[in-house]
Amino acid sequence: MHCRVCKSRAAVEVRRHNAAFCRDHFIDHVTRQVERTIHEFDMFTHDDRLVIGVSGGKDSLALWDILHRLGYRCEGVYLDLGIDVYSTESLDHIERFVKERDLILRVVDLGEEYGFTIPKAAETTRRSPCSACGLSKRYILNEQALKGGYDALVMGHNLDDEGATLFSNVLNWNVEYLARQKVVLPSSDGLVKKVKPLVRVAERETAAYAVLSGIEYEVEECPMVAGNTVNRMKEWMSLLEHRSPGVTQRFLGGFQKVNSFDEEERPTLLSCESCGRPTTGTTCAFCRLRARSSQS
Amino acid sequence: MHCRVCKSRAAVEVRRHNAAFCRDHFIDHVTRQVERTIHEFDMFTHDDRLVIGVSGGKDSLALWDILHRLGYRCEGVYLDLGIDVYSTESLDHIERFVKERDLILRVVDLGEEYGFTIPKAAETTRRSPCSACGLSKRYILNEQALKGGYDALVMGHNLDDEGATLFSNVLNWNVEYLARQKVVLPSSDGLVKKVKPLVRVAERETAAYAVLSGIEYEVEECPMVAGNTVNRMKEWMSLLEHRSPGVTQRFLGGFQKVNSFDEEERPTLLSCESCGRPTTGTTCAFCRLRARSSQS
Numbered sequence: 214m215h216c217r218v219c220k221s222r223a224a225v226e227v228r229r230h231n232a233a234f235c236r237d238h239f240i241d242h243v244t245r246q247v248e249r250t251i252h253e254f255d256m257f258t259h260d261d262r263l264v265i266g267v268s269g270g271k272d273s274l275a276l277w278d279i280l281h282r283l284g285y286r287c288e289g290v291y292l293d294l295g296i297d298v299y300s301t302e303s304l305d306h307i308e309r310f311v312k313e314r315d316l317i318l319r320v321v322d323l324g325e326e327y328g329f330t331i332p333k334a335a336e337t338t339r340r341s342p343c344s345a346c347g348l349s350k351r352y353i354l355n356e357q358a359l360k361g362g363y364d365a366l367v368m369g370h371n372l373d374d375e376g377a378t379l380f381s382n383v384l385n386w387n388v389e390y391l392a393r394q395k396v397v398l399p400s401s402d403g404l405v406k407k408v409k410p411l412v413r414v415a416e417r418e419t420a421a422y423a424v425l426s427g428i429e430y431e432v433e434e435c436p437m438v439a440g441n442t443v444n445r446m447k448e449w450m451s452l453l454e455h456r457s458p459g460v461t462q463r464f465l466g467g468f469q470k471v472n473s474f475d476e477e478e479r480p481t482l483l484s485c486e487s488c489g490r491p492t493t494g495t496t497c498a499f500c501r502l503r504a505r506s507s508q509s
Numbered sequence: 510m511h512c513r514v515c516k517s518r519a520a521v522e523v524r525r526h527n528a529a530f531c532r533d534h535f536i537d538h539v540t541r542q543v544e545r546t547i548h549e550f551d552m553f554t555h556d557d558r559l560v561i562g563v564s565g566g567k568d569s570l571a572l573w574d575i576l577h578r579l580g581y582r583c584e585g586v587y588l589d590l591g592i593d594v595y596s597t598e599s600l601d602h603i604e605r606f607v608k609e610r611d612l613i614l615r616v617v618d619l620g621e622e623y624g625f626t627i628p629k630a631a632e633t634t635r636r637s638p639c640s641a642c643g644l645s646k647r648y649i650l651n652e653q654a655l656k657g658g659y660d661a662l663v664m665g666h667n668l669d670d671e672g673a674t675l676f677s678n679v680l681n682w683n684v685e686y687l688a689r690q691k692v693v694l695p696s697s698d699g700l701v702k703k704v705k706p707l708v709r710v711a712e713r714e715t716a717a718y719a720v721l722s723g724i725e726y727e728v729e730e731c732p733m734v735a736g737n738t739v740n741r742m743k744e745w746m747s748l749l750e751h752r753s754p755g756v757t758q759r760f761l762g763g764f765q766k767v768n769s770f771d772e773e774e775r776p777t778l779l780s781c782e783s784c785g786r787p788t789t790g791t792t793c794a795f796c797r798l799r800a801r802s803s804q805s
Contacts, residue, residue, distance in 0.1 A: 388767060473684065
């Protein structure tokens with residue numbers, strides 16, 4: 214197989230684009246996909262101050278690298294979830310990455326700043342670890358972005374993540390989640406603007422990008438991930454993608470154009486009695502999780 | 510495994526209901542599922558005159574048998590598609606079924622009455638056989654139901670058919686099809702009311718019902734079915750169903766409650782220049798198919 218651009222020996226095949234690329238042109242290709250997404254959805258400009266949530270995995274580090282190379286002003290936040298070696302190793306990768314590029318990173322220690330860790334939360338509440346983790350990340354990254362006065366919070370969700378989440382939301386016809394599953398979520402009272410520039414890049418492509426760019430990332434999956442529903446959906450979507458290359462992107466792209474689940478499905482938001490952030494109840498889910506996880 | 514009702518040895522397991530049944534109680538169970546669907550969606554009453562499209566396969570014969578046993582007034586229409594031995598064998602099964610129960614059947618010969626067969630249509634047009642067949646069935650069954658003055662046209666689509674079609678429509682975000690994918694399609698100018706009482710019964714259950722009821726049906730798949738997209742989606746949904754029993758029914762049930770794709774998505778209908786039936790263009794798709802297939 215040969216590179217679509219320079220005809221030299223290809224390093225990566227991208228079946229859904231019916232193309233293959235050498236190392237350099239693959240990096241170009243991924244970069245262009247991200248750039249195109251940023252422009253198409255008017256995500257941000259070079260004047261904006263951005264912050265990205267980084268986990269130490271391939272997606273967020275690849276994306277941060279791309280944004281940095283494209284000249285965007287993007288700082289990072291790492292949330293230490295207290296998951297043993299997994300968390301410390303992840304931070305090591307990020308710190309090396311940041312140092313090499315002279316970037317700004319803020320580390321938030323869930324245990325120190327909020328009084329609980331994800332293993333603790335999973336143990337003391339009936340939530341799955343992934344659900345407690347997702348909730349905590351959403352809350353704390355939003356907090357950090359608001360406090361830092363950033364213009365947008367950048368998320369590293371890739372095509373497979375978004376496809377699987379959409380698929381799961383559709384299977385359950387969760388119209389409230391469907392109404393909020395957007396590539397750009399505009400800011401609203403107490404919620405920072407959120408953008409997902411990686412939605413056109415598949416998971417194996419962010420991995421290939423990281424490897425070919427020499428980015429060292431945490432390759433181990435989180436040890437608490439067993440039974441994660443999105444992962445199961447991803448596996449399942451990948452079977453379909455294997456047989457019909459491009460189906461995930463068409464599914465997601467089509468959804469972005471449909472807009473059948475818009476605004477009216479969004480619930481009225483109140484202020485959390487404890488932290489003041491938006492919630493549909495009296496106390497927000499994060500404050501409830503925190504209260505229950507910090508008790509015992 | 511034992512029957513949920515009488516504790517005797519079970520003949521069929523229904524995983525998504527976490528149950529198993531002996532022969533008699535399985536037949537009861539399927540019958541009740543159909544009855545419940547008819548009532549829940551106000552499909553028809555014992556006063557209505559119904560007509561069912563029968564193919565000679567398990568679904569339509571099982572459904573006709575259930576409706577007959579429940580005392581509904583239901584006649585049948587068989588459309589001879591001209592697919593060689595497959596069509597003649599199918600008709601044999603139906604004729605035996607009808608004779609045993611003293612039912613009324615009308616046979617429409619596509620070749621004689623409309624001047625073309627499905628193999629001919631597939632050969633002379635760029636449509637796949639399944640697409641030409643589906644289009645012809647929809648058109649002619651509607652014609653027959655209108656001409657006969659029936660109150661509703663009963664379709665034998667089962668849970669897997671509807672799940673796979675929904676899934677395919679969602680993957681492509683075909684909002685026009687989604688708006689029309691209903692368990693009950695009310696009558697409108699030139700279109701008879703259509704109902705699908707089998708949507709709560711899975712494919713293997715209609716097969717089990719037919720076998721346990723001693724209904725002989727055409728077990729061979731249509732020889733022209735290769736590459737059928739709905740079948741591919743069915744295979745794929747069945748993988749998910751196997752791992753999460755009940756997911757197909759929840760997917761379909763949730764969709765029926767959502768109604769996000771309603772009326773506004775429906776195109777304006779005009780009258781076909783050739784036959785006068787509703788169409789979105791000037792000549793309807795069936796008349797175009799017929800014209801092209803009858804020429805050569």
